[in-house]
Amino acid sequence: MTESIATSPQFDELPDAPPKRRLKLSWSGKLAVCVVSFWIVIAFIGPYISPYHEAEFLEEDLFRVAGSDEYPEVEFQGISKITLLGTDYLGRDTLSRIMWGARTTIGISLAATLLAYFVGVTLGIAAAAGGSRLDAMLSRVNDAFLSIPHIMLGLIVIAAVGSTIPILIIMSGLIYATSVFRIARSLGQEIFVSDYVEAARVRGEGLWWVITREVLPNVAMPLATDFGLRLVFVILFISSLSFLGLGVQPPMADWGSMVKENLSGLAYGALAPMAPAFAIASLTISINMIVDDISAHSGGKLAKRLI
């Protein structure tokens, strides 16, 4: 008798856990994942596989037609076997500079976004967990910084202390920490008033336990989606500064400054200004497409933040 109960079909069909909802990417999302992975790989191995160094001026000899005595200009060379994407305004290989620049652009932006998350989430959760006075103080200061245009903050800071890579990272990190703070605070507040946190408090768990075991795991997923979005903003911000000549300084290759340097080559139809611009666009559009897919998957709630 007991056996029949254990093997009754009723129980067999009951799943022991709700089925995991698997993220299904649209075709554009799949393409976007490929593009982003491609750039990440380039950022890691680019400098090792690039045909030339980022600051290497190509020799005129390379472009000389065999047997002729003419030495051609090395600036803004077109596509050839020697330089797959042509050369820039100083006769450096565009392809190599894009490969080196991937590391600079992605590296700086990623570092700045991570810093923004570290500062923003720490303070945001602190504001949500701490008393109303701490919350009011942090929020007021944050609101004030949030209502200054980011590019203005950037210009003021760079005018005052100049532009080096550590300064760029710290500055962009702190500027974007303001947005992260707002999101982390509001997500944190929602969770702090939930029943399960109250239950944990009642059974005597400390604040630290609640933050690490209840709050952080629950804010992780929405924050992870937002991370992609924030990364796009940081990439755009840093490339814009570089484009203004106030970001990454030469001779280092950076996609934003590469567009700026080679702007005069547009008239000759050179690839040097367009290639890095397309590199930025492909990366940022792809990240946004992935975020779009994920937010559509999670019920479209996050889609509002996209705009």
Added chain:
Amino acid sequence: MMGQMILRRAGIGLATLWVVSVLVFAGTEILPGDVAEVMLGQEATPVALENLREKLGLNKPAPVRYLEWLQDMATADLGMSQAGGTSIDKLIGSRLYNTMLLSAIVAAIAVPVSLILGLLAAMFPGSRLDRIITSATLCLISVPEFFIATLLVLILAIQLNWLPAIAYITEFNSVWQLLRSLAMPILTLCIVIAAQIIRMTRATVLNVMSSPYIEMAILKGVPRKRIILRHALFNAIGPIVNVIALNLAYLVSGVVIVETIFAYPGLAKLMVDGVQTRDMPLVQTCAMIFCTTYVVLIFVADLAAMMSNPRLRHPK
């Protein structure tokens, strides 16, 4: 109640401006050396430095100088540019006018066009038109402003040779000539701003469309067009005005890039040049002008939101 809220909001705006002014002032203090050293350069003897500091009032403690500077700003006594030594209000005058001209034209074109496109997308959600508009604007908001500008120069100025690649502002005989020479910066900014407004308008109207009274209207059998134009649109006006004001505030950042790339003689270009030469008085003034505009526009955006939604007038 309403008046109180407006005052409260204006107070927050003023507080923001105060933070900006402290930040801008602190910027000068971080610089190694002071204005006197920069002005004298090679000729800096200890005596000359001391005299100039006395003259400029640099001997006073920082809080005093901050208050004096704030007073100068408020009374539009902008002081001298460090590079060249010309007075800043002279430098700024025509530049400010140029930037305002550019922004006004952009707003006049971009706002109506993007409202129509945004509404169209919201009227037929999921349609082919909507999909095209949403994905095109998603791409446009994901790329840097200078990418759009570079692409436009490549296509319109170099390939097709229709427009000049640089914005020359000289004597104009007609409005047409003015528009033609400004076409590239205007077009670039319009695209950047329009993409944002379209997305926000669409989201706003769709948000209104999901409210219960619209559902009621649908169940009652009101035609779709009439629901949008008679029921949804009026309730969406407040949020849409909010969206427009917010995006005009975004113009502040867009203008920095666009003026630089097209060498447009505007205020933002002046500021970027000032940052490059580290001409602090100039940067301070420009930053204060831009931030004030931004804060005022955000204030207008908040007011519009409060007007349209009574619930925002009574904070919990």
